[in-house]
Amino acid sequence: MNVPYPVVEQRTLTPVAPRRLFGPKRTRTLDEIPVGSANHRLVYRISGEYVLDNAALPLDSPDVIAASHVSLVDVAQNVEVVVELEIPSKDAGMFTLRVTFVCSVNDAAAVVREGSPDLRSSLRGYLKGHHRLFELGLDFSLAEINSARLKLNAQVKAFTTIYPPVFVGVGANLASVELLTPEEISALHKSLREQENQHTLQNDETKYKHFDEVRSQRHTLNMDSTQRDFERYQYEKERETLESGPESALIFAFSRGDISAKDFADEMVRRDQEQLEANRAESREKREWDREDSREKREWEQEKTRNQWEVEREDQRESRRLHAHRMDIEREDERRLEEWAREDKNRQLEANLTIIKELAQRGALDTANLRLEEVVNKLLRNEEGGPTAGELPPKPEQPTDDDRVDDVEVREEDAD
Numbered sequence: 001m002n003v004p005y006p007v008v009e010q011r012t013l014t015p016v017a018p019r020r021l022f023g024p025k026r027t028r029t030l031d032e033i034p035v036g037s038a039n040h041r042l043v044y045r046i047s048g049e050y051v052l053d054n055a056a057l058p059l060d061s062p063d064v065i066a067a068s069h070v071s072l073v074d075v076a077q078n079v080e081v082v083v084e085l086e087i088p089s090k091d092a093g094m095f096t097l098r099v100t101f102v103c104s105v106n107d108a109a110a111v112v113r114e115g116s117p118d119l120r121s122s123l124r125g126y127l128k129g130h131h132r133l134f135e136l137g138l139d140f141s142l143a144e145i146n147s148a149r150l151k152l153n154a155q156v157k158a159f160t161t162i163y164p165p166v167f168v169g170v171g172a173n174l175a176s177v178e179l180l181t182p183e184e185i186s187a188l189h190k191s192l193r194e195q196e197n198q199h200t201l202q203n204d205e206t207k208y209k210h211f212d213e214v215r216s217q218r219h220t221l222n223m224d225s226t227q228r229d230f231e232r233y234q235y236e237k238e239r240e241t242l243e244s245g246p247e248s249a250l251i252f253a254f255s256r257g258d259i260s261a262k263d264f265a266d267e268m269v270r271r272d273q274e275q276l277e278a279n280r281a282e283s284r285e286k287r288e289w290d291r292e293d294s295r296e297k298r299e300w301e302q303e304k305t306r307n308q309w310e311v312e313r314e315d316q317r318e319s320r321r322l323h324a325h326r327m328d329i330e331r332e333d334e335r336r337l338e339e340w341a342r343e344d345k346n347r348q349l350e351a352n353l354t355i356i357k358e359l360a361q362r363g364a365l366d367t368a369n370l371r372l373e374e375v376v377n378k379l380l381r382n383e384e385g386g387p388t389a390g391e392l393p394p395k396p397e398q399p400t401d402d403d404r405v406d407d408v409e410v411r412e413e414d415a416d
Helices: 062-066 108-114 119-128 132-139 142-162 183-244 246-256 261-362 372-385 401-415
Strands: 007-012 040-046 049-053 069-074 079-088 094-105 170-180
Touching (some): 040 108, 079 132, 079 170, 094 119, 094 142, 132 142, 142 170
Antiparallel strands (some): 007 069, 040 069, 094 170
């Protein structure tokens, strides 16, 4: 049940009897005044005037006693007020338009004075004043409810924006617009959804059965493949066991029960005996090989020593031969040097004689007092062991003036 808004309750107050002499004080009782919540306020009508009680007037107040009516007003902020309208559709059905407003009382005394106890009916009349809402519904059938929602929503928002609702003492603003789904459309869609769900369930069941069959077939194939792989693995292991040696084949035959324990033990003892004899023969053969290796090693060491001595003797002979050859070369070099020195001395002697001959031909010996004997002795000394090759003879002494005068006198005497 919807509670009236903004005037929750209204009461008519009976006049209070005048006070008698020595009688009780005039006052109202609690039963006469409505009781509200924290968001409710009382409004009294006193001789045509409206007085707001903000929880400050006691029951024995003159205003309360003189009041003829009292109203309980809801002054809460942003209270939702829902208005529903029926809009005819194209297929003779009815759309239900639900419009929600957010309302706040800003003057409780003015609301009571205007006499509008229920704002919901005022808002319904406000919306009915827009005839275009009822005309828009005729363009759509009930099945086209989604298209009708868009049109009606836009129309209500445009109308409240251009012509906002105005009420004395109360402010109202549009909060939302809803177009409710009709029951038959809801039932139809519910049936369709149930059928679709049933169809989906059947499809899923069919797919699951098919998947289960495929999975079962794959499992069977995998089991067969696994069995074949296992058999192939067993065959390979048996083949490897048989190829690894007679002992492994014997153990494999005993594990499969092809031979008895006694036969297995006898065969193992026989094989151990054969292995022991083989080990002994191998030890003897190894000792023989060791002795042969030792003998060959000694011979090889002796041969190595002899070869080493031969190499050393050959090295010594070669060293002596090289030393003698080197001494011959040195003696040959000394001989050649001596010959070259004698040749150099002879060439120097010949050069000196040539120079003396040249001086004699030019008559230099006539004017110069040369000591020929000293020059000849010096040349002889050079031949016997004089200066080194290439050294020139000393320069002859130049004659003095006295020698030159004596020489001239001698020549003049010779002339006479």
